Amino acid sequence: MRGLSAFPITPSDADGVVRVDALQRLLRPLVDARVHSIGLLGSTGSYPYLSRPERRRAIEAAADEVAGRVPLLVGVGALRTDEAIRLAQDARAGGAAAGLLAAVSYTPLTEDEVFEHYKAVAGESGLPLCIYDNPTTTHFRFSPELIARLAALPGVAAVKLPGGEPQALAAQMADLRARVPADFALGHSGDWFAVEAMLAGGEAWYSVVAGILPQVCMDIVAAVRAGNATEARRLNAALEPLWGLFREFSSLRVVYEIAERRGVCAAEPPLPVRRLPEAARQRVAAVLDGMDPALLR
């Protein structure tokens, strides 16, 4: 849960059956690029829309393809605590290095409820957990106090924070760092936000775009690690047309288009989520056609 974590889509058919071959085709370039982990069945991987057996099948297919070369961080979120425990047990049995647990909710949850949920999943599964703070999908927002309480639990090892205001980053990171154990990893999602987050001390980039364009993201992480902020920012700026599409149409819907245009796989997200309408697809195509091909890898 440090470095670049690449989040691929999970191709599935209209009945929610995972397309194993297409998933493995998506994973191959991520392994080749030696991303630091693969975020399987993340939000981009549509985990809440897939049944437990299908999620298990996706894990098996990924474990087969990856063959231990890259650790798997597997989404284990569910509305019910007992279901999340079972999913975490499945992920552990399937060889996941860690689980990514979001505070999936329908009835809005209290902080104490979320705390007990994480405690139960970590304790019952024995799978190391990354806290998945994704208010856009779960509508639960983790306070720094709650992250600190969770970080003190055995088995809670990291947090994936949402993007936010770059100006607020340094203070946020310093505040959190002071609250959590030294080996607890602080990382961020929100691709257009990631370079500044890493430069501010973020230890992981949980990336949607790295699920389809891993190499340019590895180059960015390498630049940050080498202390070359100028190069990291230059690459990030070159990707800005893509970030614009992500912000406008959602990164999930845009990466389905990129995957198809790059010939990796043509898939539909699970209904009711849909592919972009034709006009938006043309916008994506135009952006990709206009970008330096060296970035698109």
Add this chain to the structure above:
Amino acid sequence: MRGLSAFPITPSDADGVVRVDALQRLLRPLVDARVHSIGLLGSTGSYPYLSRPERRRAIEAAADEVAGRVPLLVGVGALRTDEAIRLAQDARAGGAAAGLLAAVSYTPLTEDEVFEHYKAVAGESGLPLCIYDNPTTTHFRFSPELIARLAALPGVAAVKLPGGEPQALAAQMADLRARVPADFALGHSGDWFAVEAMLAGGEAWYSVVAGILPQVCMDIVAAVRAGNATEARRLNAALEPLWGLFREFSSLRVVYEIAERRGVCAAEPPLPVRRLPEAARQRVAAVLDGMDPALLR
């Protein structure tokens, strides 16, 4: 989908198995009070936390208990469109008069996606649908334009609107009324908001409290229908201590306490949702003890 719709909790055990006897005990007073419909498996009924077989069992138990005396409005929401279709088909086969369909989401949905979701569920199930606009749980907000598009679909018969600002009600109702067919029913949830909503022309009150205290709610609806706004407002004001608890602790968690204290059933909501902590339980007890017993029925 006019008048008082009473939304009971769905008692279930720790494994998510519906406790049929307890559910039927909850339904009996609703039938005796002759509520105009029963909102089975609504948000208060924890529908998203229950499996399809358990939801089917709840419908069967309710249909047996109610025996045609009160129409059943059954929650059929699900993350996946195909699952919502199956749930609506189950509800229709189980004797539901209508389905209550929320825009349940994880990936935030577009208006077009929600439109197609409703169209598919209405078309494939043949079950009349009430649009369930519940932004607190789904985080999707229906625009007046989308409600108008949906109201024009065959089989989409009503909308359950969320509570809001009483001052904005008259304008909101007039605007919506002008957009939808004359026989499309406009109703509201948000118990502390319902009297003003009905006085502003709302045709239905989708009520949490009526799932445990149906008679006082029927009295309110009768007063509104008789043109006696003073009496409706007097009863509503007398319930204000309860509304305060609903706003502070959520109506769902509070009605679990009321159900236990009234000896109807002692149940736990599905984890991670929990009963109120002890201090809050004592507050609920104090409010109930301090209220005119004539209201608590």
